Amino acid sequence: MKFLEYQVKERFRAAGIPVPDGRLARNPDEAALAAGALGSVVVKAQVPTGGRGKAGGIKLAGTPLDAKRAAAEILGMTIKGYPVREVWCETSQEILRELYLGLTLDRDARKPVLILSARGGMDIEEVAQTHPETIAKLHPDPWRGPLAFEVRDLIFRAGLGPLQAQLTPLVSKLYALGRTYDALTIEINPLALTRDGGLVAADGKLEIDENAMFRHKDLHGADESDEDPMEAEAKRRKLTYVRLDGAIGVIGNGAGLVMNTLDLVEREGGHAADFLDIGGGAKAEVVHSALELLAGDPRVKGILINIFGGITRGDEVAHGIIDATRDLDLKLPLVVRMTGTREEEGRRLLKEAGIPPEASASAAARKIVELAATGTGRPAAAS
């Protein structure tokens, strides 16, 4: 789960990491008011993605009128697919130098890694490519966290020795915050060295590991409507769903089987619209819910259901399919392959309902690709 910059900064402030004063604005007039109260401001698009500066989503405004204009412009933008609904207006900083400070997960080292660089700002990725030596890293022991001497060493390795006194507590606070939130990434870029010699978090990013959300039920991240609507709906239905770019809706039980089915569809020249795993032991309602989800996706031109019954029962799945096609008045081509537990019963039910199952997974994949391409719809009952 990702947070918006202002939500991250609220948490920075609470943790004692200095941030500029700011206000949220939902329209240009509110931005003018914020500038009236704060003075010279920077108007910043609030979207859950980086690269806002380069996309024109960050503008300096010296007066309330400037702020109003800047907000009007930014609120009309879409950045990397996210429409801007709010801007954060904060006291603009006189930045002498832009540093980078972040904590992320190093999967190779199987440890969190603190990253510090004297060359932060919008080109940090490029710096990492061209001058990796200017980026200092520290893998603290995950049980005891970073020790004082390790943090000092990190700061000196980054060439930031003169700022040691100010940086040391920031590194510790960011680390603690990241661990508290089970962050995949928590980052200050830029960490601004200002004219008066202070360090201020001019930007903030925080992404929490979805697998840890049960420990953070009280948290609300970036507006859910910013999420892919299909994925959000699937989540509400407790389905394991991943959106892909093709036109064939794929449903299977078990991640391995679904992956395999995606490959079969590709092999037949088709492209799947999704990965949808109904899991083991799925009941008729789950099958119904999965079909309903895909039927509501205008991109889907045909649906392929691949079931290998272990604890999942063929008759149960068949009932789900039959009820759903009737309730939803499903006109899309639908192809089923079913084998395993209660296979005979399931196949018989499907056949009677006019959805005769295919003999093999490859045959099923071939058929759905063909039907979806010609858009002929579901074969009439008992054909």
Ligand code: GDP
């Ligand atoms: P991002 O592009 O999405 O990472 O957005 P940032 O919040 O990092 O802003 C991008 C850039 O805008 C920063 O690297 C700064 O150079 C600049 N910027 C942000 N806030 C201020 C500010 O208060 N004063 C000045 N002068 N520049 C700022």
Ligand code: MN
């Ligand atoms: Mn940034």
